[in-house]
Amino acid sequence: MEKLLHYVWKHRILPFKTLLTLDKRKVEVIDPGTYNPHQGPDFFNAKIKLNDTLWAGNVEVHLKASDWFRHNHHLDAAYNNTILHVVLDADKEAQTQDGRSPVTLQIDMPQELLLHYRELSTTDDYPRCHRIVPHIPALKAHSWMDALLVERLQNRSGKVLERAKRMNGDWEKAAFVTLSRNFGFGLNGDVYEMWANRIPLQAAAKHRDNLFQVQALFMGMANLIDPKLEAEGWDAGKAEKEYAFLAHKFRLPDPIPRQLWKFMRTRPSNFPHLRILQLARIYSSGKALLHNLLEVSDIKELHACLLEASLSASSRNLILINTVIPLLYAYGMHTQDQRLMDKATCLLAQLPPENNYIIRQWRGCGLTVASAADSQALIQLKREYCDRADCLRCRFGYEYLKQ
Numbered sequence: 001m002e003k004l005l006h007y008v009w010k011h012r013i014l015p016f017k018t019l020l021t022l023d024k025r026k027v028e029v030i031d032p033g034t035y036n037p038h039q040g041p042d043f044f045n046a047k048i049k050l051n052d053t054l055w056a057g058n059v060e061v062h063l064k065a066s067d068w069f070r071h072n073h074h075l076d077a078a079y080n081n082t083i084l085h086v087v088l089d090a091d092k093e094a095q096t097q098d099g100r101s102p103v104t105l106q107i108d109m110p111q112e113l114l115l116h117y118r119e120l121s122t123t124d125d126y127p128r129c130h131r132i133v134p135h136i137p138a139l140k141a142h143s144w145m146d147a148l149l150v151e152r153l154q155n156r157s158g159k160v161l162e163r164a165k166r167m168n169g170d171w172e173k174a175a176f177v178t179l180s181r182n183f184g185f186g187l188n189g190d191v192y193e194m195w196a197n198r199i200p201l202q203a204a205a206k207h208r209d210n211l212f213q214v215q216a217l218f219m220g221m222a223n224l225i226d227p228k229l230e231a232e233g234w235d236a237g238k239a240e241k242e243y244a245f246l247a248h249k250f251r252l253p254d255p256i257p258r259q260l261w262k263f264m265r266t267r268p269s270n271f272p273h274l275r276i277l278q279l280a281r282i283y284s285s286g287k288a289l290l291h292n293l294l295e296v297s298d299i300k301e302l303h304a305c306l307l308e309a310s311l312s313a314s315s316r317n318l319i320l321i322n323t324v325i326p327l328l329y330a331y332g333m334h335t336q337d338q339r340l341m342d343k344a345t346c347l348l349a350q351l352p353p354e355n356n357y358i359i360r361q362w363r364g365c366g367l368t369v370a371s372a373a374d375s376q377a378l379i380q381l382k383r384e385y386c387d388r389a390d391c392l393r394c395r396f397g398y399e400y401l402k403q
Contacts, residue, residue, distance in 0.1 A: 004117050005061050005109070006042060007392045009086055010035055013110055013402070022090055022104045025050045033059055040078045048084055050103065057083035060094075065104060068094040116401045120391045126361055127386060129400040134366035136399050141367060144395040145377040152380035153345065156322075157330035164334065171334075173201055175290040175327055176283070182323040183275050185315075191260045191272075195222050203250040208284050215280040216242035222276050223258040229273040278309035293324060294331065294340070299350045317351055321372050349373040358382045 008014070009032055019027040026049075033046030041058035048055050058081050062068060065087045073079040074095050082102045085094050090106040120128045127133065133141075164174035180196035181189050198221055207213040215234070219225050220243030227236045246252065261272045268274075282288045287305040296302050302324060306316045325348050332340030351372035353359060359375050369375055381394070391397030 002061065002063050003392055004114070005063060005086070005088065006035065007401075008107070008109065008113070009043065009059065009061055011398070013113060015108060015110070019105060019107070021050070022106060025103070027084075027105055030054070041082055046083065055083045057081045059084045059086060060102070061086045063087065064089045064091050065094055066092040068092070113401055116403065117391075120397060120400060121389060126382075127365060127396070128389075128391060129394075129396045130365045132400050132403055133362075133396065136396065138368070140395070140399070142374075145374055145381075147395075148377035148380045149345070149348075149373050151384065152376050153326065153329045153341075153348075154333075155380070155384075156326040157333055160326055160330035161334060164330075171331065172290050175293070176201060178327055179282075179288065179319070179323050180279060182319060183279055184272065185270055185318065187262055187266055187270070188272055191256065191262075192275075194260070195256050195276075198253050198256060200250060200252065203246070203252070204283065207246075208286060211281065211284045212239070213242060213246065214284045215239065215277055217246050217252075218276050218280045218283075219243070219273065220247065221252065221255045222261070222272065223255040224261065224273045224276065226273075229271075231274055231277055234277060278311065281308040281310075282306060284308070288324075290327065290331070293328065296347075297343075299347060302347060317372070318354070321348065321351060321354065321376065345373065348376065354379075 012029055012032060014029070019029075021027060028049040030047040030049060031045070033043030036042055036044050042061045043059040046057065046059045048059075058079070060068070060073065060079065060082050062071075062085070065085065068074065068085065069092070073082075075097055077097045080096045080098045080100070082094075082096065085102045085104045087104060087106055088109060090104055094102050094104065096102060160174060160178055163177060164171050167173045167177075176199070177193055177196040181193040184192045199218065204214060204217055207217070216225070216239040219239060225236050225240050225243060229236070263271060266272075282305075285308040286292065287308065293302075293305060296305065299320075302320055303313075303316055305324070306319060309316075311319070325344050328344040328347070329341050332338065332344060349371045353369045353372055353375035356375075358379055359369055362378050363369055367378075369378065381396075385391070385394045385397075391400070
C-alpha cells in the first residue's frame with residue numbers, strides 16, 4: 001500500500017480541496033521531486049509552497065507517521081533535509097536526527113484509485129489491464145512499447161557485454177558463444193554455452209575452409225560422435241578419426257560430458273547433434289562472424305548469414321531476434337555507436353512478430369502487434385512488469401488507475 005501512496009504523491013493524484021498541513025499551513029506542490037528507489041528519503045529535490053514560502057528539499061512518505069521511528073529515520077542524518085512528511089495516518093509527530101520536526105501533510109487515498117489498484121493486484125487475468133487496453137490511444141500505447149523495446153534490448157545486450165568482458169574483450173568469441181547458446185532454442189542453452197566456451201576458435205579458424213574438419217572438431221568437443229546419432233552426409237566413423245587427429249594436433253581440452261545433453265522433450269529437428277552440425281556450417285561459411293554481421297544493411301542480408309544452416313524461415317527469424325539483433329545492439333553500446341544501435345532497432349522492426357502465448361493474449365485485447373519490435377516490447381512488459389504485478393510503473397497500469 002505504501003507503494004500506492006508513493007504513486008499518489010509522484011503523480012500528484014491529490015484531492016481538489018486545499019491541502020493543509022497539521023499546523024494549518026496551505027500546501028502547493030510545485031514539483032513532487034525525483035523518486036528514490038534506494039536508501040534515503042523517498043523523493044529528492046522536491047519543491048513545495050507552504051503558504052507563500054517556497055521550500056526545496058526531500059519528501060518522505062509513510063502510511064503511518066509512526067513508521068518514521070519504526071524505520072529509524074530519527075537516527076539517520078540522511079533525513080535531516082526532509083521538508084515534508086506525507087502520511088495517511090498522522091498518529092505521531094516525526095523528529096529528525098538533528099532534533100527538528102518535519103512539516104506533516106495528512107492526505108486521503110482516492111477511493112476510485114484504491115478500488116482500481118485492488119482490481120489490478122488481485123485479478124488472475126492476463127493482462128491484468130485488459131479492460132482498458134482497447135481504449136488506450138495508439139500513440140500512447142506505442143510510445144510505451146518503444147520505451148519497453150529499449151529496455152529489452154539494453155537488458156539482453158547487458159548479458160552480451162558481460163560475456164565479452166569475461167572473455168577479455170574477445171567479441172568474436174562472445175558472438176560465437178551467444179549464437180551457440182540460443183541455437184538450441186531453450187532446453188540445452190546452458191550446455192551449448194559450456195560447449196562453445198571450450199571450442200578453441202583459433203584452432204577452428206585454421207580449418208574453416210574444410211567443413212568436415214570443423215564438424216569433427218565441434219562434434220568431438222560436444223562428445224556427440226556416435227554412429228547411433230545419424231545425420232544426412234555425416235560419417236561418424238570418419239569423424240572420430242579426424243577428431244582424434246585434431247585433438248592431438250591442437251592439444252584440445254576434454255569434451256563436455258555426454259550426459260549433459262538433453263534429447264527428451266526435444267523436437268527431432270532440435271536434437272543437439274543436428275544443431276551443432278548446423279553451427280559448424282554457419283561457422284565454416286564465415287558469414288555469421290561478428291565482423292561480417294556488423295556490415296549487413298537489411299533483413300535479406302541477415303537471413304543470408306544463416307542460410308548455410310538450412311533452417312526454416314521461422315527458426316532463422318528467432319535466431320535473428322534473440323541473438324543477432326542483441327549482438328549488434330550490444331556492440332553499438334560497447335563502441336558508443338548510436339548508428340549501430342539504431343540499425344539493430346530498425347532491423348528488428350523489419351522482422352515479423354513472434355507468435356506465442358504472450359503475443360496472442362495482447363492481440364486478444366485489441367493491441368496491434370506488427371513486428372518483432374512490438375513483440376519483444378510486449379515480452380519485456382510481461383516479464384518485468386506483469387509477472388511482478390508492478391502495475392504502478394507501467395503506463396498501461398497508469399491508464400487503468402486513472403480511469
